[in-house]
Amino acid sequence: MTRITDHSEVMPLGPKIVEVNNVSKTFVLRRDNSLKERIVTLGRSGRAHREKFDALKNITFDVEAGSTIGLIGTNGSGKSTLLKVIGGIIDPTSGSVRRRGRIAALLELGAGFHPDLSGRDNVYLNASILGLSKEETDAEFDSILAFSEIGDFIDTQVKFYSSGMYVRLAFAVAVHTNPDLLLVDEVLAVGDEAFQRKCMDKIRQFQQEGRTIVLVSHSAAQVTEICDRGVVLRAGEIAFVGSATEATKVHREILEEKRKLTLDDPAEEEEPASSKIRSITVRNTEGRVLKNLDGGESVVIEVAVEHSEPTGEWNSSMSIDTPHGQQVYGAGTLRSHTPHPAAPAGVSVIRYEIHELPLAGGQYFVNAEISNGENKQWDIFWQGAMFSVAEDPDQSGTVRARSTITTMAVSPE
Amino acid sequence: MSDRALQRFARLADEPLVPTASASRGSWTTLKAVIDHRALLGLLVRRDVKARYKDSALGMLWTLINPLVQLLIYWLVLGQILGAARGIPDFAIYIFSGLTIFGLFSETLSAATGSIVANSGLVKKVYVPREIFPLATAGSALVTFGVQLIVLVAACLILDSAPLSMGLLYFLPAVLIVVIYAVSLGILLSAINVYLRDVQYLTSILLMLALWSSPIVYGWTMVQQVIDRLGLPQWLLDVYSANPVTIAVLGFHRAFWVAGTPSDYPADLALRMGIAIVVGLLLLWGCQRVFSRLQGNFAQEL
Numbered sequence: 001m002t003r004i005t006d007h008s009e010v011m012p013l014g015p016k017i018v019e020v021n022n023v024s025k026t027f028v029l030r031r032d033n034s035l036k037e038r039i040v041t042l043g044r045s046g047r048a049h050r051e052k053f054d055a056l057k058n059i060t061f062d063v064e065a066g067s068t069i070g071l072i073g074t075n076g077s078g079k080s081t082l083l084k085v086i087g088g089i090i091d092p093t094s095g096s097v098r099r100r101g102r103i104a105a106l107l108e109l110g111a112g113f114h115p116d117l118s119g120r121d122n123v124y125l126n127a128s129i130l131g132l133s134k135e136e137t138d139a140e141f142d143s144i145l146a147f148s149e150i151g152d153f154i155d156t157q158v159k160f161y162s163s164g165m166y167v168r169l170a171f172a173v174a175v176h177t178n179p180d181l182l183l184v185d186e187v188l189a190v191g192d193e194a195f196q197r198k199c200m201d202k203i204r205q206f207q208q209e210g211r212t213i214v215l216v217s218h219s220a221a222q223v224t225e226i227c228d229r230g231v232v233l234r235a236g237e238i239a240f241v242g243s244a245t246e247a248t249k250v251h252r253e254i255l256e257e258k259r260k261l262t263l264d265d266p267a268e269e270e271e272p273a274s275s276k277i278r279s280i281t282v283r284n285t286e287g288r289v290l291k292n293l294d295g296g297e298s299v300v301i302e303v304a305v306e307h308s309e310p311t312g313e314w315n316s317s318m319s320i321d322t323p324h325g326q327q328v329y330g331a332g333t334l335r336s337h338t339p340h341p342a343a344p345a346g347v348s349v350i351r352y353e354i355h356e357l358p359l360a361g362g363q364y365f366v367n368a369e370i371s372n373g374e375n376k377q378w379d380i381f382w383q384g385a386m387f388s389v390a391e392d393p394d395q396s397g398t399v400r401a402r403s404t405i406t407t408m409a410v411s412p413e
Numbered sequence: 414m415s416d417r418a419l420q421r422f423a424r425l426a427d428e429p430l431v432p433t434a435s436a437s438r439g440s441w442t443t444l445k446a447v448i449d450h451r452a453l454l455g456l457l458v459r460r461d462v463k464a465r466y467k468d469s470a471l472g473m474l475w476t477l478i479n480p481l482v483q484l485l486i487y488w489l490v491l492g493q494i495l496g497a498a499r500g501i502p503d504f505a506i507y508i509f510s511g512l513t514i515f516g517l518f519s520e521t522l523s524a525a526t527g528s529i530v531a532n533s534g535l536v537k538k539v540y541v542p543r544e545i546f547p548l549a550t551a552g553s554a555l556v557t558f559g560v561q562l563i564v565l566v567a568a569c570l571i572l573d574s575a576p577l578s579m580g581l582l583y584f585l586p587a588v589l590i591v592v593i594y595a596v597s598l599g600i601l602l603s604a605i606n607v608y609l610r611d612v613q614y615l616t617s618i619l620l621m622l623a624l625w626s627s628p629i630v631y632g633w634t635m636v637q638q639v640i641d642r643l644g645l646p647q648w649l650l651d652v653y654s655a656n657p658v659t660i661a662v663l664g665f666h667r668a669f670w671v672a673g674t675p676s677d678y679p680a681d682l683a684l685r686m687g688i689a690i691v692v693g694l695l696l697l698w699g700c701q702r703v704f705s706r707l708q709g710n711f712a713q714e715l
Contacts, residue, residue: 098433
């Protein structure tokens with residue numbers, strides 16, 4: 001399912017900062033690790049003790065300066081390996097990575113921290129590893145300390161730090177090294193919520209300053225929130241390059257396929273599902289197709305289902321998501337105990353009328369799922385339709401509501 | 414998009430795109446990268462020294478206790494009981510100066526061999542020229558060496574044989590030889606050790622052999638006498654004297670052991686030292702080439 005979309009919807013950006021050209025990486029897994037074992041298994045039998053594993057296969061893409069790219073994929077899809085290849089920590093087996101500008105990598109929490117040294121010593125050490133001179137670190141030190149919120153613990157050995165303190169200090173140093181390119185592996189999830197918010201603000205500031213960020217993430221929400229582009233990896237290959245929103249959609253489809261593969265009985269897998277979702281359409285109650293809503297009006301979701309053969313009772317469900325993947329509404333026949341009646345082969349259209357959908361401003365996606373009478377899934381269609389709701393300057397959040405604010409009279413003491 | 418962003422883009426557009434693969438970097442580029450990271454080198458040395466004796470009550474004193482005990486054993490057992498001291502005047506200074514310079518070699522080599530594995534946390538997660546790690550071990554070994562050197566000079570003064578002769582000129586070349594060879598071999602072995610952890614055990618055996626194959630606890634002239642007595646060919650002595658560690662130890666004796674006479678050393682010691690330095694630099698270059706070949710897969714092997 002290799003889909004490459006053009007980037008026309010992405011704003012034109014700065015010059016190329018990273019060029020990944022046909023990169024492949026093969027790991028050789030050995031089962032013998034000592035000299036004795038290796039001599040014993042020398043020669044032809046030694047091959048049997050080796051296994052090749054293609055972590056990355058023919059990866060090609062460019063990163064333009066000023067963009068924020070999310071690398072997403074399931075476990076073991078090669079995203080962390082790709083990040084390390086970009087960082088120059090692992091050499092590719094074939095192909096090349098070329099890049100320019102100053103780089104800072106935040107690949108694991110506390111990379112380069114020595115447990116026996118104080119936080120202060122580690123700041124200097126880590127900053128130096130990231131390419132800062134002593135004078136530059138001196139100048140930034142107070143700012144690093146303030147950002148990390150470590151306080152007086154700065155002179156304590158870091159082995160006594162909590163994991164949150166570790167990552168806060170590491171992140172604080174990395175963002176103060178003035179990088180043109182920041183590589184971030186899934187480390188931001190460690191700090192508490194307040195610190196995560198601070199990290200996000202810092203990342204936004206970086207984006208404003210035209211810095212480039214390459215981020216590895218499992219979280220579709222995080223990718224849609226910060227990234228403008230996404231690269232989806234599957235089993236070491238690029239499955240998709242394009243806008244972040246579409247990338248998370250592809251990622252979800254891959255996850256769904258994977259889930260089906262693990263759930264399905266091999267025997268059942270043989271027969272392809274007899275029914276498919278053809279389309280999802282959002283209309284108003286008069287039947288006009290809607291793209292932009294004012295919020296608060298009634299909405300009709302139409303799901304067209306094609307049955308290739310006559311079917312018994314069957315079920316459907318639909319849900320509405322924010323771009324972060326947060327479900328805001330869901331309904332279905334299983335929930336309401338009202339399955340659809342038996343249908344002949346051909347197209348059936350299901351109509352969900354949602355009365356006065358109170359959504360606040362923003363973008364929303366509609367998903368639908370169909371299954372047979374025993375709730376065995378036939379098909380699922382992620383983000384089959386999209387609509388926008390007009391912003392209301394008086395409120396935030398996803399629920400549209402009206403509030404009245406009054407100041408109660410306060411009697412002086 | 415702010416003005417700063419546009420400035421950044423303009424600056425980036427002027428920079429060339431550089432390949433990341435380490436195998437494509439030459440020795441010269443690596444040397445430049447190491448020099449660029451000299452501040453880091455200094456910090457790593459300080460980290461090693463600071464962390465080594467952290468939480469120990471005696472701290473840096475331990476760098477002295479070890480060689481002093483060694484000195485005591487060799488002086489008592491070899492010198493007095495087995496009688497080696499009879500042929501060597503100022504036997505204590507002779508042994509201690511030999512042990513000091515050999516300690517530099519042995520500490521650098523054994524720490525360098527394990528350095529990449531010991532710093533795996535850094536090697537796996539950030540890119541710095543990896544040659545820095547074996548180099549840093551030489552730095553912290555030099556600190557230990559410096560402390561022992563102070564004791565050696567103090568001992569010389571106490572025993573009333575102050576090392577104030579032209580022989581002191583041999584001091585720097587001797588140290589240089591030891592550092593060059595220990596670092597070269599350390600760079601090579603540290604890379605191999607990533608793939609084969611046996612190497613670190615092999616190194617400790619090699620160091621034991623090196624200790625006894627250099628004139629540290631016995632005299633160079635004793636080797637000559639043995640070869641004469643057993644009727645062995647003279648080139649054996651040349652082979653023995655061609656060992657760079659032996660040359661460095663002899664040079665060090667020349668600097669600090671003032672009781673020695675010219676007949677205690679092979680002829681043309683200065684020339685031999687010069688040759689050893691040139692050969693050592695070639696070896697260093699060769700070892701660095703091998704290292705840069707092997708380092709591409711460090712991160713996945715650790």
